[in-house]
Each structure stands twice: as C-alpha cells, then as structure tokens.
Amino acid sequence: MAKLYFRFSAMNSGKTTAIMQVAHNYEERGMHVLLMKPTTDTKGDTKIISRLGIDREVDVLVGPAESVTKQLGDLRDIACVLIDEAQFLTPKQVDEIFWLSIEKNIPFMAYGLRTDFQTIGFPGASRLLEIAHDIQEIKTICRCGKKAVFNGRKINGIFTAEGEQVAIDGQDNVDYESLCANCYKKLVK
C-alpha cells in the first residue's frame, strides 16, 4: 500500500535538493513523477530551485482555495507525487493527498517546514504531522554546530520576532536562518 510521507526540517536543509534526487531516481528507471508546489511559495515562480543551483519546472501549482485532487488529474502512469513547500498546503489539501495516496496507490512525498519564525506550526505541516504515514526529520545545522530546529526571520539582516506567518525569503529584504533553540532564544526571543 502506498503512503503519505512527510519530510520536515528547518530552513536550508536541502529539501529541494532531496526532491530532485528522488525525482531523478524514479526517472532513471523510466518512471514518471509529478512535482507539485503551493502557489503561496512565490519563490522561483513555476520552478523549484535548489541551493546547489539546480532547478526544475513544477508540473502542478496549487492555490490555497483549489482542490488538489482536481489539479492533479487522473495521475495515470505517475509513480510518485513530490510536493515542495508542503507547509503551505491547507489542512484540507493535506487530507486530500492522504486519501489520494490510498485510492490511487501512489506514494506522496511532502517536504516542508514544521514551524514558522515564531515557532508556531504551519497549519498544513501540523496536519501532515497528524496523519502522514511516515514522518522523518531532515537535519540541518545551526551556526553553533548544534541541530537547528527553528527558523529565525531577518529583515535587512536583523532578527525579528513579529510579523505575518508567511514572508518569502528573498523578497522585501526577508531572509531566514535555521537555529537551535539556544541560539533562537538568544538572538530572536
């Protein structure tokens, strides 16, 4: 039986690179994957861009009010559905991909952040943590060398604890740094 997988982490852990690797592994064997991204992530437009400099065109963009099931179509000949920035899915869309993985018997691999810059769960990520069959953390490192768990938001290079939940890095002088809890407390709180 196919499963819904959630791979979560702090910012800059190489999630997008991991997605491209998985896609490559399938395609090397002559199988097709479908790459999906929520439109909330405006970075890269219709592409996903890994920090290693590789990019790839997204097959399906899905807006917050849209039905994932409708956008994905019949999924014929698709061996796996890969989702980047999955924290931006709505809880309802997460339920859709869960049931699609069962009905279509296709693995869905969702990659995303667990929490925002205030350490609050993104609604989509929280729903993924509730229902995904298989959950794994992708580890990344804080500036001090410990494992990073939180995402510090910087505006013009200065950490901030206030603002909207969603602010895309690289826009409006916003940028993020993944931090361990100690450094987050020291630098952000």
Ligand SMILES: [Zn+2]
């Ligand atoms: Zn640290």
